[in-house]
Amino acid sequence: MLRSWLETAADDAALAWLDDRIAKVESGDESALYLGFGLAPRKVGKLPLELSSLQLDLAREARSGWNPSTWNIGQAARTLLLLAIPSDDPGPYFARLEKLFNAAELQESVALFQALPILPHPELLVDRAVDGLRTNVKFIFSAIAHNNPFPEEYFSEAAWNQMVLKALFIGAELDPMIGIDRRVNPTLAEMLIDYAHERRAAKRPIPVELWRMVGPFADETALEDMTAILADGTELEKQAIALALAASATDEADEILRTQPQLAAQIDQGKITWSGICAAAYAN
Amino acid sequence: MRYIDPHIHCSSRTTDDYERMAEAGIVAVIEPAFWLGQPRTTAGAFHDYFSSLVGFERFRAGQFGIKHYCTIGLNAKEANNERLAEEVLDMLPLFLAKDNVVAVGEIGFDDMTAAEERALRVQLDLAKELELPVMIHTPHRNKKKGTYRSMDIIEEHGLAPHMVVIDHNNEETCKEVLDRGYWAAFTIYPKTKMGNQRMVDIVKQYGSDRIIVDSSADWGMSDPLAVTKTGNLMLSQGISEEDVQLTCYKNAISAYNQSGQFNETDWLNPQPIDESRLFEGNSVLRGQRPDPGAPQEDEIIS
Numbered sequence: 001m002l003r004s005w006l007e008t009a010a011d012d013a014a015l016a017w018l019d020d021r022i023a024k025v026e027s028g029d030e031s032a033l034y035l036g037f038g039l040a041p042r043k044v045g046k047l048p049l050e051l052s053s054l055q056l057d058l059a060r061e062a063r064s065g066w067n068p069s070t071w072n073i074g075q076a077a078r079t080l081l082l083l084a085i086p087s088d089d090p091g092p093y094f095a096r097l098e099k100l101f102n103a104a105e106l107q108e109s110v111a112l113f114q115a116l117p118i119l120p121h122p123e124l125l126v127d128r129a130v131d132g133l134r135t136n137v138k139f140i141f142s143a144i145a146h147n148n149p150f151p152e153e154y155f156s157e158a159a160w161n162q163m164v165l166k167a168l169f170i171g172a173e174l175d176p177m178i179g180i181d182r183r184v185n186p187t188l189a190e191m192l193i194d195y196a197h198e199r200r201a202a203k204r205p206i207p208v209e210l211w212r213m214v215g216p217f218a219d220e221t222a223l224e225d226m227t228a229i230l231a232d233g234t235e236l237e238k239q240a241i242a243l244a245l246a247a248s249a250t251d252e253a254d255e256i257l258r259t260q261p262q263l264a265a266q267i268d269q270g271k272i273t274w275s276g277i278c279a280a281a282y283a284n
Numbered sequence: 285m286r287y288i289d290p291h292i293h294c295s296s297r298t299t300d301d302y303e304r305m306a307e308a309g310i311v312a313v314i315e316p317a318f319w320l321g322q323p324r325t326t327a328g329a330f331h332d333y334f335s336s337l338v339g340f341e342r343f344r345a346g347q348f349g350i351k352h353y354c355t356i357g358l359n360a361k362e363a364n365n366e367r368l369a370e371e372v373l374d375m376l377p378l379f380l381a382k383d384n385v386v387a388v389g390e391i392g393f394d395d396m397t398a399a400e401e402r403a404l405r406v407q408l409d410l411a412k413e414l415e416l417p418v419m420i421h422t423p424h425r426n427k428k429k430g431t432y433r434s435m436d437i438i439e440e441h442g443l444a445p446h447m448v449v450i451d452h453n454n455e456e457t458c459k460e461v462l463d464r465g466y467w468a469a470f471t472i473y474p475k476t477k478m479g480n481q482r483m484v485d486i487v488k489q490y491g492s493d494r495i496i497v498d499s500s501a502d503w504g505m506s507d508p509l510a511v512t513k514t515g516n517l518m519l520s521q522g523i524s525e526e527d528v529q530l531t532c533y534k535n536a537i538s539a540y541n542q543s544g545q546f547n548e549t550d551w552l553n554p555q556p557i558d559e560s561r562l563f564e565g566n567s568v569l570r571g572q573r574p575d576p577g578a579p580q581e582d583e584i585i586s
Contacts, residue, residue: 031377038381042544103331105338105382137343 001062002076002083005049005212009073014044018077019134025084030096036081037108041074048072065149066117078111079118081170087120094124101128106137113143116150123154129204130159138170145177152179161188164213165195174209181212189217196225208227208281209242212274215244218253227256239272289511290314290536291390291419291451291498294352295333295341296321301501301508302348308512311551312351313538315317315341316390316419319361321503327371330358334375338382347497351551353540355389355419356380364395373406378426380414388417389412389419390451393430396423401437408441417542418448424458424476431457435464449496449539452477458486462494469496472510480514484521490525496535502561 004016007155018040024032049071051059059066068076082100087093101112113132116125132144137243145151145163155163160183167174174180192210199206206229214222225243233241242263245253257264266272287310294302294315305313315337324330338355345352356379358372380388388411393400411418418438423430431450438448445465452471453461461468470486471477483497499510507513515532519525540546 034378035381038383041383099378103335103378105384106343107383109339136340 001057005023005051005055006044006073006076006080009049010044010087011049012191017043018080022080023086025081028067028086030032033081033085033096034099034103035044037078040077040081041072041107044077045073049076063118063149065152066217067147068114071114075107075111075114078108082115082119084114090121090124093121097125098128101141106140109135109137109140110143113140114148115147116144117153124253125150126154126159130155130162133145133159133163133166138172141166142172142176145172147176147178149178151177152183157185157187161185161191163271164188165191166193168192168207168210171281173278174212175275184213189214189222190219193219193222193225197221200225200228204236208236209274209279211240211244212247212265215247216246216249218248218250223252223256230256230260236277237250241279243267243272243274243277285309285515285525286311286533287512287515288314288536289318289499289501289508289531290449290496291469291500293318293500293502294345294509295336296503297508299344299348302345302350305508305512306348306350308509310350310512311346312546314352314353314355314386314536314546316355316387316421317359317503318390319359323362323365324368327368327375330368330372331375334379338379338384348406350405353384354548355387356382356385357389357391357407357419358403359390359392360392360400360403360408360421360423363400364397366399369399369403373403376407376410380410380416381475381547385416386543386546387417387419387449388414389449390421391418392421392434392528393423394421395427396430396433397469404434404437405441408443411447412441412443415538415543416447417540418443420448420450422450422452424452427452427454428456431462435461435466447542451498452500455482455486456477458495459488460466462490467494467535469497469498471498471500472514474508475502480510480517483514484518484523487518487523487527487531492530492535493564494535495531496539497531498536 021032021036049068051069056069059068085093085096100108104112106278109132113129116122116129119125123282126282129144133141135141145167151163159275164174164177192214196206196210196214211226218226226245229237230241238260242257242260244261245257246264248269287308289305289310292313292315294313295398317337318332334356337356342352358369358375358376363369376473388407391404391407393404408418420434422434434450449463449467449469453468458468470483472483474479477500486493497511497514499506499508501508501510511532515528518528537546537548
């Protein structure tokens with residue numbers, strides 16, 4: 001599928017170079033892999049792939065949750081080289097990937113992390129993905145956390161929770177995280193409630209998406225903070241709090257939500273959504 | 285006026301330097317792999333150093349609106365640790381094909397030993413194979429002999445002079461370097477290399493063809509604004525704007541874009557500095573806005 005996308009995006013000479021490299025990598029040639037991985041964008045192309053919605057649908061059918069909408073030509077070429085690494089024996093396969101990860105520059109890191117959902121032996125790459133989130137470079141963090149089904153499928157609860165918490169700390173969106181609602185858990189809610197409380201005490205703004213994971217587990221502390229924000233927060237904060245209250249199953253939360261009939265009605269009509277709140281929060 | 289510093293060791297410099305460089309008009313830099321002031325003892329230390337040149341340091345520079353490129357190579361001083369040198373030479377192909385690598389360098393002579401010569405020859409062949417330009421470091425001691433010897437070896441390996449920048453030239457070496465068809469770079473570095481008044485005189489004498497000005501600012505007493513200060517001094521002493529542009533900007537592009545990886549469009553259509561990329565409490569800028577209004581220093585470097 002990846003190879004067919006490049007048919008239209010790259011010229012014959014570029015494809016010939018790539019096919020030759022793929023054959024060499026398949027035959028086990030290590031230096032062809034390392035040099036080819038580096039050279040791919042300058043040899044094949046750097047422009048965005050600009051996949052059609054049909055192509056993106058086919059991608060999702062081939063691999064659930066896979067979303068290569070932001071990919072560029074060089075990245076697709078790099079991914080084809082990764083898929084060409086002989087993987088029957090996991091030992092040497094993993095050693096080669098390790099070498100690529102350890103020497104990766106910024107764009108290579110993005111390509112490697114965004115390839116995770118379609119690489120063989122995914123279980124070998126979990127620690128690498130978790131470690132990748134320790135980055136200081138936001139777009140590398142996003143390559144792992146956003147539009148990537150890998151974390152939901154392979155991360156432990158602790159690793160998932162750290163990813164969500166760090167996203168809030170560094171100003172990365174939560175809405176593009178695949179599985180964000182499916183992987184809510186009380187431990188995460190507790191961490192987020194603590195964080196929200198800490199931010200309120202310091203008179204600092206609280207990221208509005210935080211309440212999305214708090215709603216189902218809102219305790220007394222959380223409800224106090226939420227009530228206070230409903231009284232003095234921005235319009236967007238109020239919407240987020242109302243949406244979180246609506247997701248909570250407790251009578252206390254229902255009672256607080258009833259004090260905001262207008263917001264409750266908008267939620268019932270589907271006018272307030274987490275995706276909308278995320279878009280508004282990061283609109284600037 | 286836009287400037288490029290085609291030889292500066294940013295890893296040794298502070299964020300204050302980056303701010304001042306950006307304010308002074310420096311839009312792109314090339315950071316050659318070099319010696320860190322003390323010898324490395326393991327190949328892993330080289331691996332991580334190269335990795336930071338193509339990774340985090342590039343990102344860090346970008347936070348200040350400066351496009352960062354580098355050259356990868358085993359420097360002459362550390363080529364003398366022969367066991368380590370072999371491991372590092374084997375590692376180079378892993379890094380030479382990276383997107384921001386514009387040359388093999390800085391390589392050449394320090395003590396003029398056999399081990400240094402071997403590392404130079406191996407790396408010249410690598411550059412030839414990958415069609416990358418070469419950045420040559422010429423020695424502080426025995427400079428003239430070291431410079432001539434480097435050029436002899438380059439010619440022996442069949443590299444075209446227009447693919448090679450010979451750096452750290454002085455009044456004694458530059459005529460021969462230019463006559464033999466190489467790019468001649470000059471390092472404006474207090475006390476030990478070139479002063480910028482001397483640089484003005486060189487441009488007056490030789491013109492601007494194939495002459496490149498850089499700072500080599502590093503962990504020593506050096507000046508990351510050396511290129512811009514030299515440009516200003518040239519202008520104030522009657523050198524034409526075109527010649528200043530060539531020596532302090534365009535010639536570096538012509539030399540290093542022979543790699544295909546040093547395109548002016550990279551910084552003429554730059555990404556806006558994305559402060560939201562920074563991590564609160566864990567960021568390059570530590571959540572602070574850069575403080576403009578750096579003090580004006582004496583413009584003369586001697």
